[in-house]
Amino acid sequence: MTQGGTTPTNFIRNIIDQDLKSGKHQSIHTRFPPEPNGYLHIGHAKAICLNFGLANDYPNGHCNLRFDDTNPLKEDADYVVAIKEDISWLGFKWHGNIHYSSDYFDKLYNYAVELIKNNKAYICELNTQQTREYRGTLTQAGKDSPFRNRPISENLALFAKMRAGEFEDGAMMLRAKIDMASPNIKMRDPVIYRIRFAHHHQTGDKWCIYPMYDFTHCISDAIEEITHSLCTLEFEDHRPLYDWVLANISINAKPRQIEYSRLNLQYTITSKRKLSALIDEGIVTAWDDPRMPTISGMRRRGYPAASLREFSKRIGVTKQENTVELASLEACVRENLEENSPRAMAVLDPIKVIISNYNENKNEQLTAPCHPKDEHMGTRILPFSGEIYIDRADFRETANKKYKRLVLNKEVRLRNAYVIKANEFKADENGNITEVYCTYDDQTLGKNPSDGRKVKGVIHWVDATKNSAAEFRVYNHLFLLDNPAAANDIQDVINPDSQVIKHGFVEMSLGDALPEKVYQFEREGYFCADNKDSSSDSLVFNRTIALRASM
């Protein structure tokens, strides 16, 4: 399958098609509702592609960005900034202004009052412990709160006082009056407002009571005239409550909540709480550490936005629990990069090669294509002198025929340059090779040896006199286990080699490599300059992903 093209159908599209066909809706309106309490990760990327993708694919479709900010204790304006950037980078535009659930705090308050007036909500003074006891268990019905039958007038007065700040945190709460015996625990008089003397990043100190998710989300959807409110499976039990709230207040719009299964990805964790812990414990450096499955981490690492969109398209949308293999994501990244990244050469673990028959005054400027198949990418200049660097792994004193690189007394092709032959080498006292002495065949530039002898291998190289020194950060799985969430202690399954630092050289043309621009370092993999730590004075390249390896 080539990247791009149309999105395969799924059960949500089928529902939308029916709604459009039946005339229930003329167009669709979705929303992406992140809570600004952390950075967006690959799971959110799926949700973003789903919601914004739907809006893009249907005529007159719209998708709102709404920050679900009803818990000031956990949220922060910094996250709002990062989330907006991530969505834009992923390639999506939200409809109109950015929305916040907190925009609706006044309306929400009034709807709560309406519920009270209709005897559908009451002020409860049970403490946390008591509330839990009264709620019952999975198999036992709950029992009514002693405050359940408070007169409406008293509820109204108490709620007003709650808002006025006359009670302490946790002293009381507003509860919907539904059914303490419901088999669905979510319907056992759920809390809809709590007291929190906390500063809110959007509303400041205006409020000391904050609405709960279940009360807020459905009303926010209705206010924004969302037609299809998509969320993950764990909210299935909340749907009756979502519908109950909208049915019991004077609001016309009746958005439909549809649940789909969240994405699980091998070797990664998609829990903001756990990702946050990785940072706190110093296992990674930040939310955008290239090892993080966050959108900003993947961006920093070099994953193209288009490959994330393609991935989200390939995994589909269903209600089945799933764990996608990492290889599936990586295939999308490689497919994109193979086509779009310019080629270059870099040596990560250098040993010097001295070409003894090369005239030391003959400094050549070789020309090499930036892409083997796309000539529009142009060419670049490769300085070539008598001294070059090759990778330590590309030379052996002896080797079997499967080894297609440089071997003592044998020949190898230098990529984009000449065929060389190794004649001798030097090693230090530990046996580590320090220098290899070669001779080159000056008749092999751009052509095979004229006498017909076959040169089996091709290795990459960097000129030893004109180049840029660079640090390479080679990334591997952050976790040793494909299902790290199952570990008792996450510390036990951290891969100690999730980041391996190497120092070597890149070809001269890479001296001013732009951050996040990905190159294929031939035979090594895809790399991009780090968007935080790299500068032209001190280059730092992140390995986006290795080349597919087969041998």
Added chain:
RNA sequence: UGGGAUAUCGCCAAGCGGUAAGGCACCGGGUUUUGAUCUCGGCAUUCAGAGGUUCAAAUCCUCUUAUCCCAACCA
């Protein structure tokens, strides 16, 4: 007898009563100045299991089994 959901190839996933799409992975052949790419070929007589309805069932019915979610004043 708490409630809610899900079961199609190793991993995703189409399929919606007419006789198992596709992608990833994997296994072979070819091309190649990247052990990359590209390319050609292979990869579910079977749809969690057992019954039943039907000319015909992955699709309808019944029962069984397995797995996931729910008892925050989180979202």
